[in-house]
Amino acid sequence: LSDVNGNTYTYLLNGAAPAGNWTGLFRPGEKVLLRFINGSAMTYFDVRIPGLKMTVVAADGQYIHPVTVDEFRIAVAETFDVLVEPAGQDAYTIFAQDNGRTGHARGTLAVREGLQAEVPPHDPRPLLTMDDMGHGGMSGMDHGAMGGGHDMSKMKGMEGGCGANMGMAGMDHGAMQHGAAAAPAKGDERLIDMRAMATSPKLDDPGIGLRNNGRKVLTYSDLRSVFDDPDGREP
Known part of the structure; x- marks a missing residue:
């Protein structure tokens, strides 16, 4: 998910x-109030403290209605106060794995120096899907309608035939919109x-790699400012 990751970098905490x-x-x-700041150039981190709930009280310096979570994703230059x-125990691990699951930063909350808690393993490496890239409609493609084209069995040197039919003339392109109309053209399509x-x-x-992981994960919809929006318009 990142061009350069934990296979090259050593991630640091303070x-x-x-x-x-x-x-x-x-x-x-x-x-204890902890302020998390992602000072990386390009890496997103998924942060948790196993054994502790975190109550998020501010995002990017703006106070929000408190939200209690097990984990949150922090993007480049974002700040969360928790x-x-x-x-109940003398040490807890602050664990921040990168979103590609190639490395992590970690530290410890403890009652005295020299203690450490178990460091959890990385979660499974996530795979980017078409839906994650805004092309969820591909799941609606009518693959059965791809007939009417080249019969591979008739190609020279392939007399045995593989039964593949590569034609795309019958493809149902409308089905690729997943029930939504295509975005209208604007300006020069070139x-x-x-x-x-x-x-x-x-x-x-x-987010990718955090869905259905058994932990309560912060989402942007959870962030509600404690003051009225000065803009006044609906989002």
């Missing part, structure tokens, strides 16, 4: 590599390389 075990100290039962209340065929906001989508 300047420390995973083996460096950056440690933040806490007293059992106290409420509250945690560690109790300047357009590709148009997404099935766009949707997906504000409530946790």
